[in-house]
Amino acid sequence: MVRAPCCEKTGLKRGPWTVEEDMTLVAHIEQHGHSNWGALPKQAGLLRCAKSCRLRWINYLCPDIKRGNFTSEEEDAIIQLHAMLGNRWSTIAARLPGRTDNEIKNVWHTHLKKRLDSSLSKTSGQAAPKRKAKKPDVAASTLEDPTSDPVSPEQSLSTSSATDYSMASSLENTGSSSDEFQIDDSFWSETLAMSVDCSGSGMETSDTVAADSASPSSSNDEMDFWVTLFMQDGDMHSLSQI
DNA sequence: AAGTAAGCCAACCGCAGGGAT
DNA sequence: TATCCCTGCGGTTGGCTTACT
Numbered sequence: 001m002v003r004a005p006c007c008e009k010t011g012l013k014r015g016p017w018t019v020e021e022d023m024t025l026v027a028h029i030e031q032h033g034h035s036n037w038g039a040l041p042k043q044a045g046l047l048r049c050a051k052s053c054r055l056r057w058i059n060y061l062c063p064d065i066k067r068g069n070f071t072s073e074e075e076d077a078i079i080q081l082h083a084m085l086g087n088r089w090s091t092i093a094a095r096l097p098g099r100t101d102n103e104i105k106n107v108w109h110t111h112l113k114k115r116l117d118s119s120l121s122k123t124s125g126q127a128a129p130k131r132k133a134k135k136p137d138v139a140a141s142t143l144e145d146p147t148s149d150p151v152s153p154e155q156s157l158s159t160s161s162a163t164d165y166s167m168a169s170s171l172e173n174t175g176s177s178s179d180e181f182q183i184d185d186s187f188w189s190e191t192l193a194m195s196v197d198c199s200g201s202g203m204e205t206s207d208t209v210a211a212d213s214a215s216p217s218s219s220n221d222e223m224d225f226w227v228t229l230f231m232q233d234g235d236m237h238s239l240s241q242i
Numbered sequence: 243a244a245g246t247a248a249g250c251c252a253a254c255c256g257c258a259g260g261g262a263t
Numbered sequence: 264t265a266t267c268c269c270t271g272c273g274g275t276t277g278g279c280t281t282a283c284t
Contacts, residue, residue: 016252016278038269054270055253090272101272106251
């Protein structure tokens with residue numbers, strides 16, 4: 001599959017990002033922000049197109065991003081939200097703090113879709129996703145193994161990945177490990193109402209959500225309404241039995 | 243131990259919507 | 264009002280990693 005590049009500009013680099021590129025991008029954004037993606041690559045001295053820079057920041061370098069495996073609560077939330085919203089990954093991501101639309105989309109296609117399919121085919125079976133017993137923890141292993149990927153930026157740039165691996169460290173004060181972390185319904189009703197917008201200048205708060213919900217956009221209003229209503233229903237764990 | 247198959251994830255592309263001119 | 268440009272979104276894919284034979 002060799003598609004034509006998004007822009008015909010020659011000399012623009014493609015493919016995996018190097019640590020140097022990551023550091024350059026992060027440093028530039030920390031200093032100047034990213035109000036203008038179009039001009040950013042040139043200003044930062046990066047031989048990348050604007051879209052590539054933006055995507056790299058949003059999906060990987062943004063400090064608000066939480067790395068690591070999805071918790072069962074997060075997976076359940078994705079399933080529920082997808083049932084309501086469909087493939088509106090960005091909307092779903094907005095309700096999962098620290099998760100990107102791309103990540104959620106990947107998880108859906110690789111794990112959750114199969115999980116749902118298998119659960120539907122076997123109505124009563126405890127069909128846990130027959131995941132390949134891959135590396136015990138992708139993010140953890142990546143973080144711990146400096147030889148795993150020479151281009152893996154979290155090794156050099158992760159200001160948050162090691163600490164906010166669990167929901168607990170980033171959102172709550174439980175102090176327990178990710179394995180032991182317990183989340184109750186009130187937590188999810190609050191958490192899922194939050195909106196994290198890495199595309200903005202920084203971490204957004206519930207004020208943003210309120211503003212967003214109050215925006216004239218009717219479709220989003222409607223979705224927010226139903227999502228909120230759904231969350232308040234406290235039914236987040238209904239699919240955890242699947 | 244080597245080869246093959248499958249899973250996973252980062253990154254790319256095209257398109258659509260919104261704002262600016 | 265029409266057009267252009269920028270940004271964001273969703274779908275898709277290549278390549279790496281891991282498990283299996």
